[in-house]
Amino acid sequence: MIRSISIVVLFFLSLIFCAFTASDDEVKEATINFSSDSYLKIKGKTNVNTFNCAFNIDAFSDAIKVNFKEYDSSIKFSKAMLRLSNIEFDCGGKAINKDFNKLLNTEEHPQIVLNLKEITKIEEDVNSMTATVEITICKISKTYKIPVSVDHEKGLYVSGLMPININDFNLKAPKKMLGMIKVSPRIQIEFSLKITEV
Template sequence: MIIKKVLFLISILTTIAFTTRDSIIKSTSVIITPQSSLKVKGTTNVSDFSCVFNINKFKNPIQVFYHVENGKIVFNKTALVLENDCFDCGGRAINNDFQKILKSDKYPQITLFLKEINQTENMRDVQASINIEIAGVTQDYKIPVKVKKSNDLFISGDLVIRLSDYNLETPKKLFGLISINDIIKIDFQLLIREK
């Protein structure tokens, strides 16, 4: 009877060992260096605009939790928080408009949740799955990302989103003659250093 119990326990432990071998949660912390850039670009029916995030305002270091599962790097509770008031669109009036569009009085942050990355052999061109929360609404995206590794990790890419997907309304200027287009582009080039 005892031998059967021991064999049963060994078989359970062996099964757990083989099924969780690749899914052990690891953690690290990273710093987004000042050489990085993050911009939100948009257009109006009159001109283009660009809102630049102040990279020095990132709350470094950023904790990263991940495990490997079926050839993917899966992230747990890994988020990049952007304070809305750290964007500079080039002038007080457009900065105020940008804050109103994002409903910053009620939702002062944009949060990017990193979900998973599909690994490739060279890890240069990967696909990242992320969730973006703006003004209390979360949307899922899959985006191609370029990765270069030397001493640090350089990650670059861009993502096109629609303001209407987040229930955001753009202000109208000069009796409705100037309006911001619904589609905006997030352009990022992040130089990341492991702490």
């Protein structure tokens, strides 16, 4: 369930495509915030039902600074890390929250770290981009390419849906009732982030 994490975060950076147009080789810096209108959810299922874990967007209380270089059709980042606290996910009850934190080994690894590497424009669709993101969970790092869409009509919203396999991070979902209830290792991270520049 984890990576939900967020991953989501990464998309905040598509803001830069919209806010900056220079094409020189200079390293630039931007500072952004997430509006409370944003959301990030981890969706999963067991052999008997589904579950939904929502991240507390208010946990992003501080502005986030990122360093980047712009190219013709992409932006590459050298300092764009987001740290997500595991305890900020709410799965709807104490028992399932406890299972979620046990899955992530929160006592030893309390955070999920997202490192945005690059954002690439998709030429055919000005509202679509691909984000390359490195995610670290329990000291295991994996890199993903994530399709994202951008909506400018009511502010800057970046949204997407990302499938993830928790086995990629050597995570083992807990079993309940003598193993009769099993959690699928495949989860989805759904997000819609409203981004503002500071």
